[in-house]
Amino acid sequence: MKYPLNKLITIEKGVSGDNLAGSSITTYSEYITTYANVYVRSGNVRFNESEELIYTTEFTIRYNTLTREIDNEYRIKYNNKYYSIIEIIEIEPRSFIKIIGQHYAKR
Numbered sequence: 001m002k003y004p005l006n007k008l009i010t011i012e013k014g015v016s017g018d019n020l021a022g023s024s025i026t027t028y029s030e031y032i033t034t035y036a037n038v039y040v041r042s043g044n045v046r047f048n049e050s051e052e053l054i055y056t057t058e059f060t061i062r063y064n065t066l067t068r069e070i071d072n073e074y075r076i077k078y079n080n081k082y083y084s085i086i087e088i089i090e091i092e093p094r095s096f097i098k099i100i101g102q103h104y105a106k107r
Contacts, residue, residue: 005035009059010077011070028075036061038078041100053105057083060098063090067097076101 012028019025037060059076061067076083076099083101091098 005037005060005062007036007038007078009034009036009038009061011067012075012077014073014075031070031074032066034061034067036078055103055105056086057101057103058098059083059101060091060096063092063094063097070097070099081105 010033011031013031014026014028016024016026037058039058039060041056041058057078059078070085070088072085072088074085076085081103083103085099085101087100089098089100090096
């Protein structure tokens with residue numbers, strides 16, 4: 001199976017901590033920058049106090065010692081937008097990983 005890894009993405013690692021007020025926060029730092037195949041699966045609208053657009057996107061990347069550590073504590077930055085990681089699937093053993101992410105945009 002071939003995947004054109006032609007889009008540059010950054011994967012950031014989240015670290016939980018507390019702010020000065022004692023509230024729990026997550027801070028992110030760059031973990032790895034890599035090329036990926038990016039496929040937008042769907043876009044949905046959610047109505048709350050405001051209208052939210054939810055984009056579900058698949059990112060396919062190569063499997064290696066760094067990418068095998070990725071879990072839901074990480075996030076993806078692509079086109080200056082952040083995607084939370086919903087699911088991680090190893091699609092070809094020790095070759096490729098598919099990451100399902102969601103991006104929220106308010107209108």
